[in-house]
Amino acid sequence: MANNNIRSHLIRLNMICNESCSFCNVTEITEPNYKDKTIFEILLEVQKIIKRQWWVNNTKISLSWWEPTLRKDIDKIVLWIKKLWIEYIELQTNATLLSDRLTDKLVNNGVNRFFISFHSFDKEIFEDYVWLKGIFNTVVKNIKNLWKFNNVEVIFNPVISKKNYANLKKYFDFVKKEFPFVKYISLSFIQPHWEAKKNIDLMLDYDFINKYLTWILDYAYKLWFILNNPYCWLPVCVLWWDKYNNNCIEVNEWKALIDSWSKRNDTNKEYIKECESCSYYWLCWWIWSEYINLYWNKWIKSI
Numbered sequence: 495m496a497n498n499n500i501r502s503h504l505i506r507l508n509m510i511c512n513e514s515c516s517f518c519n520v521t522e523i524t525e526p527n528y529k530d531k532t533i534f535e536i537l538l539e540v541q542k543i544i545k546r547q548w549w550v551n552n553t554k555i556s557l558s559w560w561e562p563t564l565r566k567d568i569d570k571i572v573l574w575i576k577k578l579w580i581e582y583i584e585l586q587t588n589a590t591l592l593s594d595r596l597t598d599k600l601v602n603n604g605v606n607r608f609f610i611s612f613h614s615f616d617k618e619i620f621e622d623y624v625w626l627k628g629i630f631n632t633v634v635k636n637i638k639n640l641w642k643f644n645n646v647e648v649i650f651n652p653v654i655s656k657k658n659y660a661n662l663k664k665y666f667d668f669v670k671k672e673f674p675f676v677k678y679i680s681l682s683f684i685q686p687h688w689e690a691k692k693n694i695d696l697m698l699d700y701d702f703i704n705k706y707l708t709w710i711l712d713y714a715y716k717l718w719f720i721l722n723n724p725y726c727w728l729p730v731c732v733l734w735w736d737k738y739n740n741n742c743i744e745v746n747e748w749k750a751l752i753d754s755w756s757k758r759n760d761t762n763k764e765y766i767k768e769c770e771s772c773s774y775y776w777l778c779w780w781i782w783s784e785y786i787n788l789y790w791n792k793w794i795k796s797i
Contacts, residue, residue, distance in 0.1 A: 502556035502584050503543045505536060507571070511560035513588055514625035517653055517696060519687040520559070533571055540578055556609065558586035569599040576604030584609050586651075590629055592636035607647045608640060609680070614658045615668035623657060634672065641675050649678040651724075654707075655696040662710060670717050679714065680722045686784040694788070700732045701793035711738055729769075729794065730778040736797050745777045772796040 508530050509520075531539070544553055555575055562568055562585060575583055584607040585600060592608075614620040617630040640648050650669060652658070658665070669676055684690045684697045698707075711733065714721050723735045723742040730736050730745060739745050765780040772778070774797055781794065 502554035502582070504556050504558050505539060505575075506559040507531070507536075507557055507562040507565050507568070509560050510564050511588075512564065512590055512626065513561070513629075515623065515653075515689070516625070516693045517655060517684045517690040519685045519690055530565075533567060533574055536571055537574055537578065540575055540580065544578070544580075552581045554582040554584065555580050556584040556586055558609075561588055561591070563587050563591040563596065569596070569603050572600055572605055573603040580604070582606060587611070588624065589633045589636045590626070592639070594639055597636070597639060601643050601646055606645055607649065609649045609651055610637060611653070612637065612650045612669075613652045614661065615665050615672075616658075616661060619658055619661075623653075637673060641673075647678070648673070648676050649680055649722075650676055651680045651682055653682045653684060654698065655684050656698060657696060659698060659707060662707070663713060666714050666717055666719065670719075677718070678720050678722060680724045681710070681727075682724055683727045685727065686782060686788055691784065699789050699793070700728075700785075701789075703728070703733055704793050708734060711735075725779065729781055730774045731772065731795050731797050732793065736774065739774075739777075742778075745774070766790075766794060768794045768796055 506528070509528055511518075540555060543555070557568075557571065557575075565571070568585075572583060572585075583604045585605050586609040588611045589608075611624075612620075612633070613623045620630045620633075621627050637648065640646055650673075652665065654662070666679075669679070683703070686694065686697060690697065711721055715738075721738070721741060723730075723733075723738075728735060730739060730742055735742050762783060763780045764783050764786065765775070766786065769775055769778070769780060772795075
């Protein structure tokens, strides 16, 4: 399996979803000119990624956006990408439509990793989170069906907020018991953008996270999970991610950028004065600009 501490190259497949998450940070407003690509256009994009990442032995492709399994040609997209000698193909999904038949097709055609939005073990919280009643049991059943594939990796991506943070210990226990084949969990927190910004009362600020959730990493690792700090959230100083910095996507990507003499290009994040004296200044991708506008430097400290 591919290293999970380096981000995959994202291929956006559609802008339609069967859920209505209150924390979604992508809308038609953010992408007014978006149009679904044909299979041919998708393959051209993949080829460009391969050429751009010439020094990478195994290019990783992640098929994503709102809910890619809503595309009728999703299995054909996977098949043609695999024919470009892409070894690692990830599918980001909410798992609502992962029927036995579709899953078999996807795996046979080349998907070997599922990145699944599984936000809570509690049926009521889960369905309230995604605004889709009666779907929890189907999602659990569909995920369990992935157990039969020996060559498939499953990563959970819970988005943490005021709705589910209090039950995180039970969440890890539930995943360990019900999905023993899941090893990796990408621990996301709500971003202060778009739909999430409209529901900003759901968001946990850095101060709250460091006061009440510092036990998360150690507890999860005791259960033999490997947690990843994804690109889309916490600076290294928050939640004391420096203790497990090898699982910080941003740190590892920054190392790769430095090693390849590339320049970072990110206009959504910035640093503040406290960052300048931090030992991770050159390895952390700093703070969401919108977070600074909302909270300024609330619990940002040099390491």
